[in-house]
Each structure stands twice: as structure tokens, then as C-alpha cells.
Amino acid sequence: MRILLAGGAGYIGSHTAVELILAGHDVVIVDNYSNSSPEAVERIEEVSGRSVVAYEADVRDHDAVCSIMREYPVDCVVHFAGLKAVGESVRKPVEYYRNNIDTTLTLLECMRERGVHNIVFSSSATVYGEENPYPYVETMPRGRCSNPYGWTKFMMEQILEDAARADAELSVVLLRYFNPIGAHPSGRMGEDPQGIPNNLMPYVAQVAVGRRDHLTIFGNDYPTPDGTCRRDYIHVMDLAAGHVKAVEYTAAHKGTEIFNLGTGTPCSVLEIVRAFEENSGVPVKYEFGPRRDGDLAEFWADADKARDELGWTAARTLSDMCRDSWNWQRQNPKGYES
Numbered sequence: 087m088r089i090l091l092a093g094g095a096g097y098i099g100s101h102t103a104v105e106l107i108l109a110g111h112d113v114v115i116v117d118n119y120s121n122s123s124p125e126a127v128e129r130i131e132e133v134s135g136r137s138v139v140a141y142e143a144d145v146r147d148h149d150a151v152c153s154i155m156r157e158y159p160v161d162c163v164v165h166f167a168g169l170k171a172v173g174e175s176v177r178k179p180v181e182y183y184r185n186n187i188d189t190t191l192t193l194l195e196c197m198r199e200r201g202v203h204n205i206v207f208s209s210s211a212t213v214y215g216e217e218n219p220y221p222y223v224e225t226m227p228r229g230r231c232s233n234p235y236g237w238t239k240f241m242m243e244q245i246l247e248d249a250a251r252a253d254a255e256l257s258v259v260l261l262r263y264f265n266p267i268g269a270h271p272s273g274r275m276g277e278d279p280q281g282i283p284n285n286l287m288p289y290v291a292q293v294a295v296g297r298r299d300h301l302t303i304f305g306n307d308y309p310t311p312d313g314t315c316r317r318d319y320i321h322v323m324d325l326a327a328g329h330v331k332a333v334e335y336t337a338a339h340k341g342t343e344i345f346n347l348g349t350g351t352p353c354s355v356l357e358i359v360r361a362f363e364e365n366s367g368v369p370v371k372y373e374f375g376p377r378r379d380g381d382l383a384e385f386w387a388d389a390d391k392a393r394d395e396l397g398w399t400a401a402r403t404l405s406d407m408c409r410d411s412w413n414w415q416r417q418n419p420k421g422y423e424s
């Protein structure tokens with residue numbers, strides 16, 4: 087199959103590109119590099135051993151996206167192109183709604199014009215909201231989100247479901263990622279956040295490499311085994327493998343299907359710090375600080391549906407995640423700039 091990767095130069099998109107290529111597919115990347123760099127595309131080529139078609143364009147640009155699809159007819163679209171920083175979305179809600187919703191609408195319009203029927207969407211566990219009990223199961227209703235970023239995912243899921251309801255040809259797969267961490271085992275590709283990292287693993291890795299003085303653990307008084315929050319961390323290479331399955335699944339199904347991509351096992355912030363220290367051999371200085379607004383004490387995935395219907399399970403361990411994150415950070419202390 088030939089697959090258009092909207093936002094394919096980003097963290098998850100770049101790892102997925104490699105896995106799709108190695109599974110025998112062709113990819114076409116469209117990215118405006120607002121949160122990534124063309125260097126990521128070069129690394130995809132290096133790691134996969136294949137040259138890749140990549141366009142610098144805004145996925146909201148209808149004419150640009152349609153003309154790319156005309157030049158390179160595709161069988162499926164994977165939609166990664168979104169703004170994703172929770173805190174920034176609270177400060178810049180209009181930019182988040184504009185970017186995330188418009189990219190989705192433009193892709194759907196261009197797909198209709200070009201006769202493309204299959205789309206895989208990067209959704210998030212955040213759509214389960216604040217009230218659902220865990221582990222989260224796909225049959226639960228979407229819940230109230232605590233920030234505009236989450237609401238964009240909630241709304242985009244609704245838009246895609248409605249589109250599939252109105253068009254019997256359409257196949258939509260909503261992938262709800264839990265907490266992706268880790269990097270390609272080669273150390274040539276990984277997460278490259280701009281500025282101060284919002285997420286735990288890049289922060290831990292930057293403390294270990296000496297770019298930050300210490301980690302602040304947001305709260306140690308949660309009702310969890312060690313008092314710190316628990317999440318379902320998943321290796322980005324497992325996530326990438328899940329996309330290969332999802333893309334292939336769209337070719338044989340119609341309508342909308344939702345899949346959680348998680349390990350099904352929770353892990354605390356302190357467990358991450360200890361596992362990182364063990365696997366890197368480097369101490370990670372930390373102190374406890376107040377809780378972060380909007381954080382839930384814990385949640386994790388019920389990943390049975392992906393196992394049963396996609397034939398996918400997360401294979402990599404917490405040690406793999408920490409070792410590969412460190413390998414990437416150590417070799418690329420300043421990310422793709424290094």
C-alpha cells in the first residue's frame with residue numbers, strides 16, 4: 087500500500103514511517119515542520135535504507151494536500167499532524183482548535199476528492215476524560231476532557247465517526263495512544279521536544295544527559311502504591327507496529343473502529359526514574375513538588391481488543407523503553423540539532 091503520513095516527520099510519525107517501509111509499504115510524508123525537522127526524514131531514510139517522498143506543506147492547505155494526493159495516489163492516510171502540548175493548549179486554545187480540527191477536515195475533503203477511503207487517526211487516552219474507571223475500554227463513552235488539547239481529540243474522533251457514518255466507503259481507525267516513550271533502537275531517531283519538555287521521559291533523559299538540573303516529580307501524595315502517578319507507558323516502536331496493523335486493517339473493513347494502544351500495565355513516576363537509572367547507569371536527580379493541575383492519579387489501557395482484532399500486543403519492556411530513550415539522548419544530546 088502507499089500511505090500518506092500527515093505529520094510524518096514527528097516523533098510517532100517518523101518511527102511509524104520506518105516500520106511501514108520495512109513492512110513493504112510506500113510512504114509519502116507531509117509536514118510543515120512546526121514541531122519537527124527535515125533531519126528526521128533523513129534519519130528515516132538512513133534507518134530504513136529507502137528514499138522517502140516528503141513535502142513541506144501545511145496539512146490545512148487544501149490545494150497542497152490535494153495536489154500531493156494527485157501526484158502520489160495513496161491507499162490510506164495516517165493523521166499525526168497536530169499540536170500536542172497540553173499546557174500550551176490552555177494558553178492558546180484557538181490555535182489548537184484551528185490547527186487540529188482544520189487538518190482533519192482538510193484531509194477528509196481531499197480524501198473524498200481523490201477517492202481515498204481509509205484513514206488512521208492519532209487519538210489519545212485523554213478522550214476517556216476524568217470520570218471513566220480504569221483500565222479504559224474502547225466501549226466506554228468519551229469523557230469530559232480537562233484541557234483544549236483533549237477536546238480537539240474528542241471533537242476529531244466525533245468528526246471522523248460522523249464522516250464514516252455518512253459514507254459507507256469510509257474506513258476509520260481511531261488509535262488511542264497511552265503514554266508513548268522510547269526511541270528507535272539504533273539511537274538515530276527519537277523524541278525531540280522543542281524547549282523545556284512537558285512529558286516525563288524526555289525530561290528524565292535531559293536531566294541524565296546534563297541539560298536540566300533535576301526532575302520535579304509532580305506530587306507524591308496520590309492514592310497509588312508509592313504516592314506518585316501511574317500511567318501506561320508504551321514503547322514508540324510497539325506503537326509504530328500497531329500503526330502497520332491498523333493501516334492494513336483499514337483495507338479490509340468499513341466504518342469506525344477504536345483501538346487502545348497500551349501495554350495494559352501501569353507504572354509510577356518513581357518506577358520510571360529507577361528503571362531509567364538502572365538501564366542508563368546514570369543517576370537522575372529529582373525532588374518532589376506539588377501536583378500538576380489536571381493530572382489524574384492513574385490510568386491504563388485494556389489492550390485486549392487490539393490483541394484480538396488487530397493481532398497486536400506491546401512486546402517491549404520498561405527496560406527497553408528506558409535503554410532506547412537513553413541511547414537516543416546520549417547520542418543526540420540536543421536532538422536532531424546535535
Ligand code: NAD
Pocket residue numbers: 092093094095096097098099116117118119120121122123143144145146165166167168169170185189208209210211263264265266
Ligand atoms: P509531534 O509533534 O512530534 O508530531 C506531529 C507532527 O505534525 C510534527 O512533525 C509537526 O510538525 C506536524 N504538524 C503539526 N501541525 C501541522 C500542520 N498543520 N501541517 C503539517 N504538519 C503539522 O507529535 P507526536 O508525539 O509524534 O504525536 C503525533 C500525534 O499523536 C499527534 O496528533 C498527537 O496529538 C498524538 N498523540 C501523541 C501522544 C504523545 O504522547 N506523543 C499521545 C497521544 C496522542
Ligand code: WQD
Pocket residue numbers: 170172209210211212264265266284285286287289301302303304305315316317355378381
Ligand atoms: C506522565 C507522568 C506527571 C513531567 C500527556 C497528555 C496526554 C498524552 C500523553 C497526548 C504524570 C509526571 C511529568 C515532569 C512529572 N499526550 N511528570 N514531572 O500527563 O500522562 O499525558 O502525554 O495525547 O494527553 O496529557 O504524560 O509525560 O506529561 O506525565 O512528575 O516533569 O509524569 O505528573 O504523572 P501525561 P506526561
